[in-house]
Amino acid sequence: MSGVWGNKLKISVFGESHSAAIGVVLDGVPAGTKLDLDAIKAQMARRAPNGGDFSTPRKEADEFELLCGVMDGVAEGTPICAVIKNTNVRSSDYAQLKDVMRPSHADYGYRMKYRANNDYRGGGASSGRLTAPLVFAGAVARQLLAQRGIDVVSHILSVGGVCDEHFGTQIDGSLAEALKGEILPVIDENVRERMKAEIAAARADGDSVGGRIECAVTGLPAGLGDPLFDSVESVLSSLLFSVPAVKGVEFGSGYGMTAKRGSEVNDCWYFDDDGNVRTRTNNNGGVLGGISTGMPIVFNVAIKPTASIFKEQDTVNVATGENVKLSLKGRHDPCIVVRALPVIEAAAALAIYQFVKD
């Protein structure tokens, strides 16, 4: 099964890049929840291709229609279905790709899995476009979390070789608001222009570039999550790896801890001045033994360079059985990191919502 996820809030995502529509069914939004539809639209807009500097020249409004489950902006408690029409599809761009497998794309695996019955145009169901319903669902989850004082915020940790600094042990509200207001949010303002330059350079070369997104969930009390199979890390990573182009996930200092001694990275507990139990450092990213510690949940994801590049590449034509050259055309993001950021936040919101108490 590919399209159904969750327990407390269950989501069913459907659609392909060039189908009539894509969408999502949300089952479990509490009756009486006042939905801020403008806030949902704002999240959708962050992800939508806007033709701007960091994005594909393709523009899609990602306007959603609510088929059911909401009356006068209030959740009825029954499943909510949101549908987004696919309007701006140029299927002709993909005619050459029926049998030619794009490198580092899902084409070949899909073809084998679906025995060539899948809609290959625009990547079909493997398209990044399917993250739009995920952002819709995540925007709803964010609102449910906000009711409980839980916030999700993120920044671009790196683009190519240009790195921002990491979140500290505390993420204060003004930083959170500042990051939310930026298209390319960074903690160290000095790196923004260099990141833009890195993306522009990749675009100029007909190439692409990868990066990392660091995300924090603040306000989550200690004691949530489960040992073993439903650890906070398990549930989060499961959704994060559902986002196309994510190839790595680490919590807190993650890989950085592997070359260290325990005495260097253990997070030591202390009572702060208000009598709260906290840790001096947060190398474990707010999770120990699968359970939240009360510190911010901090993780980052590795986003590979956009697979679609305009340079000529070697590949195969599976119909003719020949090794061939491929030069992609069309409209592609030179760096998917910027548009992936709201998707990562959406995934985080959905994952964390599974753990909160009613």
Next chain:
Amino acid sequence: MSGVWGNKLKISVFGESHSAAIGVVLDGVPAGTKLDLDAIKAQMARRAPNGGDFSTPRKEADEFELLCGVMDGVAEGTPICAVIKNTNVRSSDYAQLKDVMRPSHADYGYRMKYRANNDYRGGGASSGRLTAPLVFAGAVARQLLAQRGIDVVSHILSVGGVCDEHFGTQIDGSLAEALKGEILPVIDENVRERMKAEIAAARADGDSVGGRIECAVTGLPAGLGDPLFDSVESVLSSLLFSVPAVKGVEFGSGYGMTAKRGSEVNDCWYFDDDGNVRTRTNNNGGVLGGISTGMPIVFNVAIKPTASIFKEQDTVNVATGENVKLSLKGRHDPCIVVRALPVIEAAAALAIYQFVKD
């Protein structure tokens, strides 16, 4: 829910470090499967504390008893329950720890989650001991995979600052066998002694050290896995992050790709001499769009340094509300990487088995 996982093969893990027993119920082993019980024991022995160089001085045989589901070594098709008695428990070692939270351990989160009703001795259900039932289940899954020509093999990619080389695009059978025969398996034989020295140094200092384990699943055909929520990466990472001390997971080149251009890391397809579709490189670790490509599934995990160290640490006594000093006693692994390796393989086998066709 913490203890139930899976679909095609469903496992229920139970027990705590100092309970009467720990164990696992496996639901879904096909009727008629001839189980190689010696091979299961061998996997269990790889994980069990053996008092050797890399391990805690504590020795536990991890002998399992089969309560049901197996007759004359053959799976009946009904649930299999394996129970492992907890024999060598020294609860007195933990008397001081009822209210004192060990740094980087699950103690505090557990206490909050279970409102102090959990058995804190030996870490209770957060103990690494709970990986024994996981290894049992994984050992069964390995045998089911082997019937289909699928193998799981791994090596220690690093201990502290000492690094082994990565798996190549192909993992041949002789390498796989060599790795399986070693307690501290590495590809580059030259690093083994340096890794041992790194562990010995940490032990001598009353400290611990982290590392990485790289694992490969070979023989998996293209087209397995699901887009979106049940991607190969999602299912694998979900189980991997259930293993204590795992703080990061990356597939293929993972984080290494984030600083690269698409043209540098895209995996280009080609027909090999036998007409098989393959990629020249395997930066994506055998998964694209959540689906297997037919290349080896390659991932590695970040293992943090063992949280238990003998150096004095700052922490809190939650009963008295005071900041206190803690000096741990008892028996602990200076580097959990070596014993975590068979657990990672077990998790990989269980995760991959979800995807194979009957």
Next chain:
Amino acid sequence: MSGVWGNKLKISVFGESHSAAIGVVLDGVPAGTKLDLDAIKAQMARRAPNGGDFSTPRKEADEFELLCGVMDGVAEGTPICAVIKNTNVRSSDYAQLKDVMRPSHADYGYRMKYRANNDYRGGGASSGRLTAPLVFAGAVARQLLAQRGIDVVSHILSVGGVCDEHFGTQIDGSLAEALKGEILPVIDENVRERMKAEIAAARADGDSVGGRIECAVTGLPAGLGDPLFDSVESVLSSLLFSVPAVKGVEFGSGYGMTAKRGSEVNDCWYFDDDGNVRTRTNNNGGVLGGISTGMPIVFNVAIKPTASIFKEQDTVNVATGENVKLSLKGRHDPCIVVRALPVIEAAAALAIYQFVKD
């Protein structure tokens, strides 16, 4: 969670009686399945209100639009979403019912569950209208079953006091075809007119009448289903009790066996002339110990009289806190049994499909 069901084929149903649309997402239809859309439409038409003798005067075409997952009539393997617009809604009929609870309807429970946020018009999500997406899903499942030689057929076992005869131990193809061709299918042709008269009499009285539907699944091999929790009976009954107005389910002779001796009702095995293992009788309805026996799966459901009647009834106004009288207006089926029949078949097809082997 209310709207998601299944494993091998997972369905998510959404919508309310008066929402913009209702629909269903089907996840798990095998790639390459040629869907007979006309056959699906025919099943939908059996359920849709047609204004005929046994039905509400309301007419709704129940035309579905496929948003994704199907290309040129062939399933792509990705989720299929079918949407049915709600066109013929007369919300004014329901204005009086906001606070007045209709007897034997879900109004009060819904109001309590959803804290009065649910759309009460037309019964909201409790409306029989939500069985339209179920019939769509069931029609797809039927086609998947037909590929394996499995058929689902049913007849009206009773309307009020008028009873048809039961299925025998074998249901031959000609009977199955005859039943499928009738709006009011019965085995004993003599009872059809009497059933019609029973319905007409109830309608004339502004009243309603109940009945029973007997359903058989033929062609299912022995050995399917699971002991304990996923018994054939468990999975079937779970879906059957999801159909509004179903208040009882029995397998084979069901309640009839409770007054009998074992020697009277035990199904004795024998080898038939072709060497097949069969039973002389089928009192167990083709299931023993939760597993199929190879005999037809036979069950029947109790359908209560339509709750909506035109006679004045006692009830409460929960806003005013008063006991009140209620006289329903609008358009209602005097006997829902006829239109429930294709829904029961759909539920049966969906349930049984969970058990078949690939």
Next chain:
Amino acid sequence: MSGVWGNKLKISVFGESHSAAIGVVLDGVPAGTKLDLDAIKAQMARRAPNGGDFSTPRKEADEFELLCGVMDGVAEGTPICAVIKNTNVRSSDYAQLKDVMRPSHADYGYRMKYRANNDYRGGGASSGRLTAPLVFAGAVARQLLAQRGIDVVSHILSVGGVCDEHFGTQIDGSLAEALKGEILPVIDENVRERMKAEIAAARADGDSVGGRIECAVTGLPAGLGDPLFDSVESVLSSLLFSVPAVKGVEFGSGYGMTAKRGSEVNDCWYFDDDGNVRTRTNNNGGVLGGISTGMPIVFNVAIKPTASIFKEQDTVNVATGENVKLSLKGRHDPCIVVRALPVIEAAAALAIYQFVKD
């Protein structure tokens, strides 16, 4: 999957009639729950064969051992595993039955499903013995329900042709206590001796007899359950049909309503003297549209006559391919209804607990 059930409280049942042990893992008992172990034992004793008038001459204490999850009688919050050793097995009784299929038993379906690898002795996993772990789990669920003022009570509605009266619209506490104190609980005391005589007569004839159990869940507030797939009826029936020998389930007046007019059986709402919303009748058994109405949940199950009888029966030997005669020996209940009653209550408690709020 056969052995795992539930969501809020997840249970994994394992074992076979003649395996070393049977048992259950319960995942989800809230930390800090004080378990009344004596009350659990009392429930187990109701189900255990006691060699008395209504039972098999076989005696089994059904003593359970708690392997984990409970400390000093208090649930830790982690999974609880209870194991019951199989002590009193006379496997020789079953030697003749390897290839001879007992009429109305699961033997043949199991053999086909498990390709003859299952342990056929004592019915293996299809044995009624597997209801012991279910009763253990149900006894825990009962205690969790009792904390919320919810009670589960039942009586024998019929044995053969001898019928007790039905529950009324209210079940007062003194009736509940009286029923709980009886081995053969009935509302109308006059029928008890006649029921005993019915059972004794069947036993004397080497035959068996069926019956019905009516069960009520009191104290459940209105508004629990879900529309569609997780209706109260769906979840209850799914578990009830997991209990061996159950062949029918009806809620409230169930089948009795099918021959009636709506005006005769609609449950009319009224405000009682305390201002509570109630219904004059409870023909719907406390559930409308899948949701609880606040009236008692009332259902009854049809229990077929014990399949094991001592009269000679026709059947097949699947090894020789011959039609044969079978005369069963051993120890069997002439009427399983009496011992099934606590199992039905356990199933009800487990099912209802899924719906209650924390």
